[in-house]
Amino acid sequence: MADARLARRDVGLRLRLAGGWLAVLAAVALLAPWIAPHDPLAQDLMLGRLPPFWLDGAEPGYWLGTDSLGRDVLSRMIWGARIALFVALVAGVLTCVIGATLGLVAGYFRGWPDMIVSRLVDIWMAFPPVLFSILLVAVIGPGLLAIILAIVVIDWTRFARVIRAEAMTQGAMDYVASARVAGRGRASTLWAEILPNVLPTIVVLLTLEMGIAVIVEAILSFVNLSISTDDPTWGGMIAEGRTSIHQAWWVLVFPLTALFLTVLAFSQLGEGLKDRFDPVLR
Amino acid sequence: MAEPLFEVTDLHLSLPDLNAKPLFGPAPRIEILRGISLAIARGEVLGIVGGSGSGKSTLGRAMLRLLEPTAGRIRFEGADITHLPEAALRPLRARMQLIFQDPMSSLNPRRRVAGLIGGPLRLQGFDRVEDRVARALDHVGLPRAFAARYPHELSGGQRQRIGIARAIALEPDFILADEIVSGLDVSSQAQVLNLLAGLVRDLGLTLAFISHDLAVIRRLCARVIVLQAGRIVEEAPTDRLFAAPQAAYTRELLDAIPLPDPDQPWG
Numbered sequence: 001m002a003d004a005r006l007a008r009r010d011v012g013l014r015l016r017l018a019g020g021w022l023a024v025l026a027a028v029a030l031l032a033p034w035i036a037p038h039d040p041l042a043q044d045l046m047l048g049r050l051p052p053f054w055l056d057g058a059e060p061g062y063w064l065g066t067d068s069l070g071r072d073v074l075s076r077m078i079w080g081a082r083i084a085l086f087v088a089l090v091a092g093v094l095t096c097v098i099g100a101t102l103g104l105v106a107g108y109f110r111g112w113p114d115m116i117v118s119r120l121v122d123i124w125m126a127f128p129p130v131l132f133s134i135l136l137v138a139v140i141g142p143g144l145l146a147i148i149l150a151i152v153v154i155d156w157t158r159f160a161r162v163i164r165a166e167a168m169t170q171g172a173m174d175y176v177a178s179a180r181v182a183g184r185g186r187a188s189t190l191w192a193e194i195l196p197n198v199l200p201t202i203v204v205l206l207t208l209e210m211g212i213a214v215i216v217e218a219i220l221s222f223v224n225l226s227i228s229t230d231d232p233t234w235g236g237m238i239a240e241g242r243t244s245i246h247q248a249w250w251v252l253v254f255p256l257t258a259l260f261l262t263v264l265a266f267s268q269l270g271e272g273l274k275d276r277f278d279p280v281l282r
Numbered sequence: 283m284a285e286p287l288f289e290v291t292d293l294h295l296s297l298p299d300l301n302a303k304p305l306f307g308p309a310p311r312i313e314i315l316r317g318i319s320l321a322i323a324r325g326e327v328l329g330i331v332g333g334s335g336s337g338k339s340t341l342g343r344a345m346l347r348l349l350e351p352t353a354g355r356i357r358f359e360g361a362d363i364t365h366l367p368e369a370a371l372r373p374l375r376a377r378m379q380l381i382f383q384d385p386m387s388s389l390n391p392r393r394r395v396a397g398l399i400g401g402p403l404r405l406q407g408f409d410r411v412e413d414r415v416a417r418a419l420d421h422v423g424l425p426r427a428f429a430a431r432y433p434h435e436l437s438g439g440q441r442q443r444i445g446i447a448r449a450i451a452l453e454p455d456f457i458l459a460d461e462i463v464s465g466l467d468v469s470s471q472a473q474v475l476n477l478l479a480g481l482v483r484d485l486g487l488t489l490a491f492i493s494h495d496l497a498v499i500r501r502l503c504a505r506v507i508v509l510q511a512g513r514i515v516e517e518a519p520t521d522r523l524f525a526a527p528q529a530a531y532t533r534e535l536l537d538a539i540p541l542p543d544p545d546q547p548w549g
Contacts, residue, residue, distance in 0.1 A: 173387045174388035175388050175389055175391075177382070177388070178388050178448075179390075181378075181402075182376075182401065182406070183373070183376065183402070184402075184405055185372075186368075197391065
């Protein structure tokens with residue numbers, strides 16, 4: 001009993017911490033034009049590689065220091081959060097909707113819809129994902145849209161596979177047969193009986209996917225296939241900071257920390273929501 | 283005898299054995315039902331017994347058109363429903379109901395009891411759904427406040443009562459009870475059986491009761507069909523079946539019942 005209660009309290013704390021960080025990030029991203037202390041693109045070679053505020057030689061106003069071109073790290077991180085969250089949200093939701101729909105249809109109706117979806121997933125997963133995304137971005141051309149498209153095109157299989165298996169398990173349950181005995185149609189059964197039972201899995205996958213989208217965006221920025229190098233992205237900053245890690249570690253460490261915390265927050269949010277969602281555990 | 287409510291003629295059902303499927307070509311088929319014929323009169327309580335794998339659950343599901351028979355004929359009130367498409371079957375669904383063996387898996391864990399019982403009612407176009415849900419709960423002896431509960435908040439016996447309430451709320455002509463007490467402990471079994479016996483008496487239900495347990499059948503049914511490997515091996519009124527079993531398989535099943543006094547025969 002005591003253990004169960006302890007576990008429940010941990011769930012709440014986890015949810016609050018993860019949600020709190022993401023809320024702060026969302027607020028920062030939305031208010032970027034007003035709260036960023038400097039123009040994220042403004043260069044000033046006289047102010048290059050300024051350290052963060054608590055070290056000697058820091059310049060007031062540049063809280064987290066500047067990079068080698070004299071751009072304010074904090075401002076770039078704030079604007080970078082905007083891009084990261086936008087990609088996470090749009091790419092995550094699109095991937096989820098497409099993958100989960102195909103997975104549900106394949107897992108519930110079986111037969112030829114399942115054949116088509118499953119073979120497609122098999123073929124899709126034979127491609128190495130990173131190469132695939134680089135190829136895609138190279139073909140479409142760099143840009144925010146290309147990143148989102150690359151994530152959706154590659155990662156829908158993750159949803160399709162898991163949700164298909166889940167829908168199959170649920171579809172074999174007697175409550176589905178009982179819906180049929182009650183005269184419920186097939187599509188309506190999928191929507192009203194099976195989907196609510198698969199929803200916790202979908203939510204967990206969605207939040208994980210948002211974390212993955214943030215990473216993929218960072219990776220593509222890191223290899224310079226994201227939007228233009230000028231634009232402030234966490235991945236771009238990490239790539240830049242890597243080259244001057246011995247002279248200015250802060251250019252690397254701060255965006256890396258933000259990236260780490262964000263991905264962690266997304267996955268913990270998923271875990272917490274799953275527990276919250278489940279009436280059996282509530 | 284008047285026209286039977288349910289009539290099954292020479293029903294065959296086979297399913298592909300996917301484990302033995304060769305790489306190319308169709309899988310071999312396993313015969314599950316090999317020519318079953320039976321009739322259930324209105325108001326009758328029929329027991330269907332057999333060991334595991336005898337095809338009794340398959341027979342039940344085929345009768346309610348949850349499984350497609352490979353050959354044979356199923357009539358409900360004289361109308362052939364063997365090949366009726368699902369859409370045409372839908373209005374008939376309310377009149378033939380199924381109570382499932384496993385009350386955990388047959389109740390959607392995300393719905394409250396009110397929705398579990400009321401959902402089918404709404405789907406079938408009944409009016410005053412709340413009233414009917416409340417009355418169904420009364421019938422199965424559960425407090426009306428249970429309407430707000432989720433299945434996982436109920437005990438096994440209570441869940442099975444919800445399954446019964448869901449079936450009777452639709453005021454069906456025919457109910458198939460598929461091993462509904464086999465998952466319950468002895469005291470819940472007795473309660474559920476008493477409840478069902480009472481409902482049969484009060485509502486004039488026509489019931490087919492599937493079980494592997496002859497003792498349970500004896501308590502409830504007037505006539506028994508014994509199934510072995512997809513065939514009917516014996517069909518008799520319950521009294522006669524217990525007094526003078528004809529088929530060897532029936533005697534085997536009877537011998538399997540633990541008696542309080544092993545030397546006393548069934549009387």
